Each structure stands twice: as structure tokens, then as C-alpha cells.
Amino acid sequence: MKALMIQGTGSNVGKSVLVAGLCRAAKLRGFSVAPFKPQNMSNNAAVTADGGEIGRAQALQALACGIEPHTDMNPVLLKPESETGCQVIVQGKRVATVKARDYAALKPGLMTSVLESFGRLKSCNDLVIVEGAGSPAEVNLRAGDIANMGFARAADCPVVLAGDIDRGGVIAQIIGTQAVMDGADNAMISGFLVNKFRGDPALFADGYQLIAARTGWRGFGVVPYFDAASRLPAEDALDLPKGGGSGDYKIAVLALSRIANFDDIDPLAQEPGVALTMLRAGEVIPADTDLVIIPGTKSTIADLVFLRAQGWDIDLAAHLRRGGKALGICGGYQMLGTSVRDPLGVEGPAGEISGLGHLAIETEMTPDKRLTRTHAIHQATGLAMQGYEIHIGRSDGQDRQRPFAMVNGRPEGAISSDGRVMGSYLHGMFSNDAFRAGFLRSIGGQSSGLHYGAGVEATLDALAAHLEKHVDVAGLIALAR
Numbered sequence: 270m271k272a273l274m275i276q277g278t279g280s281n282v283g284k285s286v287l288v289a290g291l292c293r294a295a296k297l298r299g300f301s302v303a304p305f306k307p308q309n310m311s312n313n314a315a316v317t318a319d320g321g322e323i324g325r326a327q328a329l330q331a332l333a334c335g336i337e338p339h340t341d342m343n344p345v346l347l348k349p350e351s352e353t354g355c356q357v358i359v360q361g362k363r364v365a366t367v368k369a370r371d372y373a374a375l376k377p378g379l380m381t382s383v384l385e386s387f388g389r390l391k392s393c394n395d396l397v398i399v400e401g402a403g404s405p406a407e408v409n410l411r412a413g414d415i416a417n418m419g420f421a422r423a424a425d426c427p428v429v430l431a432g433d434i435d436r437g438g439v440i441a442q443i444i445g446t447q448a449v450m451d452g453a454d455n456a457m458i459s460g461f462l463v464n465k466f467r468g469d470p471a472l473f474a475d476g477y478q479l480i481a482a483r484t485g486w487r488g489f490g491v492v493p494y495f496d497a498a499s500r501l502p503a504e505d506a507l508d509l510p511k512g513g514g515s516g517d518y519k520i521a522v523l524a525l526s527r528i529a530n531f532d533d534i535d536p537l538a539q540e541p542g543v544a545l546t547m548l549r550a551g552e553v554i555p556a557d558t559d560l561v562i563i564p565g566t567k568s569t570i571a572d573l574v575f576l577r578a579q580g581w582d583i584d585l586a587a588h589l590r591r592g593g594k595a596l597g598i599c600g601g602y603q604m605l606g607t608s609v610r611d612p613l614g615v616e617g618p619a620g621e622i623s624g625l626g627h628l629a630i631e632t633e634m635t636p637d638k639r640l641t642r643t644h645a646i647h648q649a650t651g652l653a654m655q656g657y658e659i660h661i662g663r664s665d666g667q668d669r670q671r672p673f674a675m676v677n678g679r680p681e682g683a684i685s686s687d688g689r690v691m692g693s694y695l696h697g698m699f700s701n702d703a704f705r706a707g708f709l710r711s712i713g714g715q716s717s718g719l720h721y722g723a724g725v726e727a728t729l730d731a732l733a734a735h736l737e738k739h740v741d742v743a744g745l746i747a748l749a750r
Contacts, residue, residue, distance in 0.1 A: 270391050271749035272305075274428045275462075276401035276417055278442035282433035283464040285326040286498050288400045290732035292333040294742050297733055300395040304330030307383045308345040308402050308416040310355070312529035312567040313504045316640050316657040321361015322346065325532055326400070326504040333729050341386035345379050345415065347372070349527065350568050350616055360386060363638055366615075377413040380423060387424055396749055399426060405454065406446040418454040427459045427748050429489060435465035440476055444483050459748050460487035462740065465494045470739070490740035500539065500728045502532040516542035518714035521558045523581055523601075524549050525572040529565040530659065533598055536699040539724070542715035550575075554584035560594045560712060561585055563601030565696065568616045569632070569662070573604050573624070582625055594689045594712055595627065599660050602682065602692030606630035606664060615661055627690045628683050630666035637661065643695060645674040645681060647704060649711050654704035656695040664692075 275291070277284045288304055295302040304327050315328035315338055323343035331338040340361030348356040350366065357365045357372065359382050367375060390397050402416035405428075413419065421428050430446060432439040443461050461480060466473060470491040481488050522534055524547050538545045548554065554561060566572040576582060585595060597605040606624040611634040613619060624632075642657045654674070666683070673682025673693040682693035699705045699721075706716030736742055 270395070272391055272397040272399055272424065272426045273745060273749040274399035274401060274421055274426045276405055276428050276430050278406065278430065278432040278446050279404045282431055284400050284431055285330070285504060286495065286501065286732065287431055287462070287464065287492070288398050289330045289333045289501070289729065290736045291398050291742065291745065292330050293729045293733035294736055295396055295398070295746060296333065296335050302334045302396045302398060303336060303390045303394045304334060304342050304400065305387055305390055305397050306343045306400040306402065307387070307420045308347065309343050310347040310349065310402065311504050312348050312527060313532060314346065314348070314530065314659060316642055316659055317361060319361065320640055322358055322640055322659055323361065324504055325502055329502050332725070341389050344383050344386035348567055351571065373413065376415055380415050380419070383415050383420060384423060396746065404446065406449050408449050418450070418457060421457045422453065425750070427750060428457045429460045429462060429745065429748070430458055430486070431462045431464050433465050434463050434473070435467065435494065439463055440480055443480050447484050458486055460489045462489050463491045466491050467494050489745055492736065492739050495732060495735050497728050497731055500724060502535055502725070514538060514540060514543045514545055516540065516544050516715065518543050518709065519555065519558050520545045520560045520562060521554050522547050522562045522564060523576060525564065525566045526575045527567040527572050529567045530599065530696045531564055533564060533696055533699060534562065536705055536719070536721040539721065540709070540719055541717045542709070550579055554581060554588055556591070558588060558593060559714070560596060561588055563595070563597040563604055565598055566600035569600040569603045569609050570611055570620065570622050571617055572600065573609065573622055576604065585625065589627065589689060592689070595691070597692040599694050599696060602694060603632040603662055603664060605690060605692050606632055606666065608632070610634065628666070628685055628692050629668040630664045630683050630692070632662050632664040634662045643676055645676045645695060647674050647708065648672055650704070650707040652704045652707045654698050654701040656697040658694050659696060660694055
């Protein structure tokens with residue numbers, strides 16, 4: 270019944286991957302272990318067994334622990350809907366949509382839920398490994414903090430600070446963090462890690478010793494860059510891959526400005542017979558593309574405006590005229606219809622917008638959110654698949670008579686009359702190996718026999734071995750209290 274917290278000198282320094290690796294290492298050492306992140310900000314979420322949602326990173330960390338994801342693992346999840354506002358999820362359920370300045374007032378009251386969830390996890394596991402958010406050096410946000418030192422002090426949880434040498438300035442990152450924090454917060458930090466080193470770690474020996482001497486903190490290791498991390502589901506949009514594979518079947522994915530649940534694409538990016546390209550703002554859909562995927566989004570209307578601003582609506586129409594195919598997932602499915610209405614302003618300003626018009630469906634946003642794990646039968650192949658739904662909005666129209674799949678006898682999704690435009694609310698479908706292979710064959714691609722889930726498990730084992738080799742894992746576990 271002990272806990273240890275990994276905080277970072279900034280966002281995207283590798284905290285999530287470090288925690289996943291430590292979780293798997295602890296599990297392999299025989300501990301019952303669980304992950305925890307007090308507050309997360311991400312539009313890449315997972316549906317839990319208890320019917321809520323948490324950050325995708327915590328779902329991966331739960332997998333590393335060999336347990337089911339639970340809402341207690343990420344009691345506060347913030348899902349950005351605009352540049353200044355976000356949806357607030359508490360213990361798996363949406364409670365409000367607020368502006369950033371208003372969240373500051375709401376935040377202190379959430380500590381009760383955070384500590385409640387943490388207490389439950391700690392009571393039923395040998396070890397809880399906690400991930401911070403952003404950086405404790407953001408001292409302007411320290412008042413009411415529930416994500417870093419505010420949590421660590423409230424929960425009496427020891428902290429190890431991770432710095433990212435790959436982005437440069439790691440000595441200043443770590444020493445500077447100590448310099449700006451107050452004495453009581455600094456007292457919670459028991460050591461540091463240097464992450465993402467490229468080359469010979471021995472070359473950093475002097476720098477490592479300098480950090481230890483200047484901070485008085487114990488060094489727990491220098492972690493070489495772990496290239497295979499790209500094979501794990503990513504949570505942060507900063508980690509969106511440029512693409513993958515060099516196969517003959519070409520897939521283009523539109524990187525929307527508020528893209529959500531983009532790990533849907535990971536299994537396709539690893540298919541040897543596929544060449545997948547993630548198109549960024551300003552890039553055109555290549556003329557030789559076989560399949561265009563419009564992924565999920567946290568704000569369908571706003572991202573439909575964004576899509577048109579890139580000229581992708583024109584590119585997509587030309588792609589379909591050439592005989593190409595398109596698949597919309599969740600928000601992307603909604604965009605492919607004839608209209609999207611948000612009369613109550615659920616995802617942003619109230620309004621209505623014309624869709625891309627490639628599916629005969631209309632969508633209306635509603636306050637209720639559908640959160641469920643789903644078993645379905647794909648209509649075109651007859652193959653079973655598992656996925657999850659995490660969306661607001663209801664879609665209906667003529668093309669729903671040709672469903673993408675059947676779920677417990679009810680139609681799900683839609684297909685155009687010529688069969689070349691498909692839409693579905695189901696996330697996670699391509700993680701199913703048999704379905705992914707059958708789907709690719711049905712649209713003219715090739716299947717490879719890739720075992721995606723087994724690959725993720727093997728990568729987690731390799732990550733744990735990587736940390737065991739380069740980090741004092743035993744010392745970290747002994748530090749927990």
C-alpha cells in the first residue's frame with residue numbers, strides 16, 4: 270500500500286511512458302500495481318469497465334499492470350473543446366464545460382475526488398505509480414494545484430523528477446525547477462531521472478553529477494531513448510505520427526485541429542502492406558490515395574470548418590470521383606453527412622453547418638454522452654469486432670439503411686449507395702486483428718497477419734527491461750511510501 274510519483278520538468282518529457290514501463294517492471298517483480306494520474310488533459314480517452322472515461326495513457330498503464338482500466342486511475346480528465354474551454358470529466362463522468370479561467374476556481378474543490386480515488390487504488394494494491402501533469406515549475410498555477418505538488422503534499426507521496434535531455438537544456442530543466450519552487454514542495458522530491466538520451470550515456474556523467482551536486486537529489490538513472498515507444502498507443506497530439514509503412518495500399522488520415530482518439534490509426538500504421546500518411550494543415554490529399562480516413566474530433570463543427578480551410582473538402586470530392594474510398598470515425602462520420610446541428614451549444618457555440626454531403630445522414634448534438642464498450646458484426650465481411658463508443662450526437666438518415674455494422678441487432682453507422690463512403694461511431698475497431706485483415710481485403714488492401722495487441726504487450730515487456738537495465742528500479746520502489 271505504497272505510492273511513488275513521477276513528475277516532469279515539462280509536458281511531453283516522457284512521463285507516461287516511464288510510468289507504463291515502471292508499472293510493467295513492478296508487475297514482473299511480483300507486485301500488484303496500479304497507475305494513477307490526478308488530472309489529465311487529453312482528447313484521447315478510453316472507456317473503462319465501470320462505464321466512464323479516462324486518459325488513454327492511463328489505460329495503457331493499466332494494461333502494463335495487467336489490470337482493467339478504472340475511472341479511479343484518472344479522476345479528473347480535461348478534454349479541450351476550443352482554444353479557451355474544455356469539458357471536465359470527474360471520476361469518469363462529464364460534470365461541466367468551462368473556460369480556462371473558470372476552471373481555476375473549480376479546481377480546488379476537485380481534490381476531494383482525487384484523494385478519494387487515490388485512496389481506493391492504494392488500499393487494494395501493493396504499489397501505486399502516479400504520473401504528474403505538465404510541470405511543477407509552473408508556480409504561477411501552484412495555488413489550488415491538484416496535478417503535481419498540491420497532490421503530492423496532500424497525499425504525502427514522494428516524487429521523482431524526470432527531465433528530457435532530447436529537447437536540450439536538461440541541467441537547467443532540473444536545477445531550474447528546484448530554483449523556482451518553495452522549500453516545502455522541494456522537500457517532496459527525492460530524486461531525478463534523465464530521459465530520452467541518445468548516444469553513450471557515459472558522456473553525460475559530468476552533467477549527471479552536476480545535477481546531483483546542485484540539487485542534493487539522488488539520481489536514479491539516465492534512460493536511453495526508447496525507439497519502440499512509437500509502437501505504443503500515444504495520448505498527446507504532439508505525438509501524432511507522420512505515418513508508417515511502405516506498402517502498396519495508401520491511406521491518408523486528416524490530422525484535425527481537435528483530433529480525438531487518434532490511436533484508432535495505430536494498428537493500420539503498423540501494417541506492412543499499408544503506407545499511411547498523417548496529413549497536416551496545408552497538405553493536400555495525394556492523388557494516389559486509396560482510402561481517406563477522417564478521425565474523431567472533440568468539436569465536430571469547429572473541425573469541419575478547419576477541414577474546409579485546408580481545402581480537404583475539395584480534395585476528398587476529387588478523391589471519390591477517382592474511385593477512392595473514405596471512412597469517417599465518430600466525429601469524422603458526422604462530418605460526412607449532410608448537416609451537423611448543435612442547437613444547445615454542447616461542443617461550442619450553438620449553430621448548424623452543412624456537412625460534406627457524402628453520406629445521406631444528419632447529426633444533432635445532444636447533452637447526453639454515449640460511453641460503452643461494444644461488440645459488433647461488420648456487415649461487409651461478417652467479421653466480429655470489439656470497440657467502444659465515446660460520443661455525443663445522434664445521426665440518422667437514408668444511408669443508415671446500409672449500416673457499417675450491427676450491434677446487438679441494431680444498425681450502427683452508414684454506407685453510401687455506391688459503397689465507397691463509410692461511417693461509424695466505433696473506436697478501436699482496427700485493434701482487432703481478424704477484423705482489420707478482413708476490412709483491408711474488402712477495400713482492396715492486403716492483410717499481413719500482424720498481431721497488434723501481442724506487439725503492444727511485447728513492447729511493454731521490452732520497455733520494462735530497458736528501464737531495469739538503465740534505472741535503479743529497486744531503489745525507486747523502495748522510495749515509495
